[in-house]
Amino acid sequence: MGEAGKNFWEGVRAEIPLLIGVFPFGMIYGALALGAGLSKDASQMMSSIVFAGSAQFVTTQLVSDAAPALVIILTIAVVNLRHMLYSASLAPYLKDLSLKWKALLSYLLTDECYAPSILKYEETGVKPFSHWFVLGAGVALWSTWQVSTALGIFLGAAIPDNWQLDFALPLTFIAMVVPALKNRPMVAAAVSAGVVALLAYGLPFKLGLILAALTGIVVGTVLENNKTPGRAL
Amino acid sequence: MNIWLVMLIAGLITFGMRFSLIFLFGKFEVPETLRRALHYVPPAVLSAIIFPELLFPAGQLDFSPANTRLLAGIVAILVAWFSKNTLLTILAGMIFLFILQVLL
8 A cells, every 4th residue: 555545544544533423413414404394415415515514503403494595604604614723724734735635625624624634734744645644534524424414314204203303403502512611701602692692583584693693702702812811722 | 595505605605714724825814813713603603593492492582491492401501511422412402301291
């Protein structure tokens, strides 16, 4: 096996522990998307067109709430802003690659692909074939996401309506948010966003959601700047 | 609304953000304040969805103990806090909601 292949499989192996968490998540997405009224085709294709777990969950929720397209798109943009951080962080390591490689690795650049990749680059620096590591991690994740989505769609179709499966969405979000509440600015961001979302619930076009999210982001950032200057999380 | 068009635009935005700074490397730096603000995006957006889901179960503000989704949500928050386990949190919330509905 050549150096490229070695790096690729090393990336796949580094990704495996993360896949254990991703698989049930993909299944939950598949089942919920179907429950929210998306067709089987749309539910499955969103996993390759968007290929971003939390954005897909949020889209599913907003589709089931009949939010307007523009609000869904704006919300996805806000939810995915963090990918710019990953992009900025990996950019120096990928700067000498061709445009095709840059585009391919960008498409695969999810939270779970970023984590092992940045660790690898920080450990070994840029080697001639290290981008194959990122590809291996990304492809392993991509395939797992597609298969788990398909399985979720398959199983979701068999779940009876009176199980209130739609409630699993906010529960999924709770499971994502609560462990991240490690300090006061994080708690303040979450609570202020939640309270504004309640107060602004009556606004048309689900604009309350965007207003609430922006409030939480500003509150968290301002508090962090006041309390712990110069220290990122 | 055409779901396919929404998905296509969402996909382009997502790709655009992932590609942005890899493509622009050396030409643009993310300002420190923006970098910090990005950490607060997930808790802010997700809480903005969670709160109304728990407190407006039928389109009306409902703080009463008869609001089964609020009670199940609180249980899920506690389970998430202590276990930090996604699957366990979802299961606990769903099972608790189911039990409440059988009881009430």
